[in-house]
Amino acid sequence: MTIGRHADIDLQGIVKTYRMGGETVTTLRGVCLRVYRGEFLAIVGPSGSGKSTLMNIIGCLDTPSQGKYIIDGHDTSRLNDNRLAEIRNRKIGFIFQSFHLLSQLTAVENVELPLIYRGVAAKQRREMALRALTQMGLGERINHKPPELSGGQQQRVAIARALAGNPPILLADEPTGALDRKTGIEVLAIMRELHAKGHTIVLITHDPNVADSAQRVVRITDGELMEERGEGRAAEPGVEDGVEEHLGQ
Template sequence: MYKFMENENGKPQTADTFMPVAGESLISMRNIWKTYQMGVEELHALRGVSFDVKKGEYVAIIGPSGSGKSTLMNLIGCLDSPSKGEYWINGHQVAEMTDDELAKIRNKEIGFVFQTFNLLARATALHNVELPLIYAGMRAGERHDKAQAALASVELGDRVMHKPNELSGGQRQRVAIARALVNHPSILLADEPTGALDTKTSMEIMALFEKLHAEGNTIIVVTHEHDIAERAHRVISIRDGEIEKDERTK
């Protein structure tokens, strides 16, 4: 009943007439479905999700495990394609892109921050940060300077030649943030960014997110922790594959 009312409150779930206007929304999802075939049964991980994110927003997507929030994050991050619906990111319709086109979008438009950092263990902090630039085809000299600057901006300018196992958890996550930002993506997409960190370090990372937001970056944080979600300016709650609540908190 509640969800039905929400639909009447101006969130159309049909995609027939939708066409985003340039500069209006950075992300537009319209009636997104994700269905998995489990033998003869169909499992709907997402059931018609629609929302927009404007440039400069700081959004938290919250929900319990099994709610479909990980599926939603994979779709936002262009790691996966929806079964049905339209998804626009920075003017690109990605719902029907090929794997290689998705790879290009991930490289240019998305900066990932993962719970377990996902740094290459054998590579230095600098090389880790350089990776997105390598796949963007940038020359070595320019790439080097940019990666150096990105690491300096997360206060790791003096740790560039360290490998991940020579850094603390908080430092590793900051390397990951530097890597996410180095190619100037449209959005910074963080999946439980403090899940592997202690409380004090978590606070430092969240403070860094606030600083990055203040500098104009668009941030989406996917989490199940309410105190992390509270830092965002807008909270989208997911339950059973549908948006339960979408409210501006700041």
């Protein structure tokens, strides 16, 4: 996949602080990061490193204490809550470790949810949801509810939901964390396929073996970023074997 020069994500000197009791805690320390259109980036770090805070800011779920965040040309500091919600709905597809599916809804109804919030007409959103589920190999499971699906199938529904509105950016938070070895490998293969089709992907993980699926890897430690593998470098031969071995542990 050729990386475009347009920065879908541009973080400029991002600082995030919280008040905890009588103390100020800093979780991000001057983070600068550009993710270019069509890039597959992994952000890897252990628990407490700041990666969840960074994910929330990238996903417009939180705002920085200092610095500037520009997403697809939009300066988030200039946007009110409604505009930020619109950016989340139209620009970002979210894929979570715990799927975040509604158990009382069918697969197709779960995929339709973000399209309802976008105001897409019923017939069109059903068509979009069916297309996304078919793309994920779930054409025969559209009327099944999450408890009737395997973990891998539920994650595929979650990916279909993220894809249904064709957002330019996919933000995946530990997408293999709740899956067995075989299914985890399949999900990573799906991520690579989506990248090949032109999506900008940011993968958040604690696992460097999973991060190896990305073109570029940055490590976050104590709220600071360090480039670990440079832009444009594809995963090396044998990476899938390494991932498989690790996920099997």
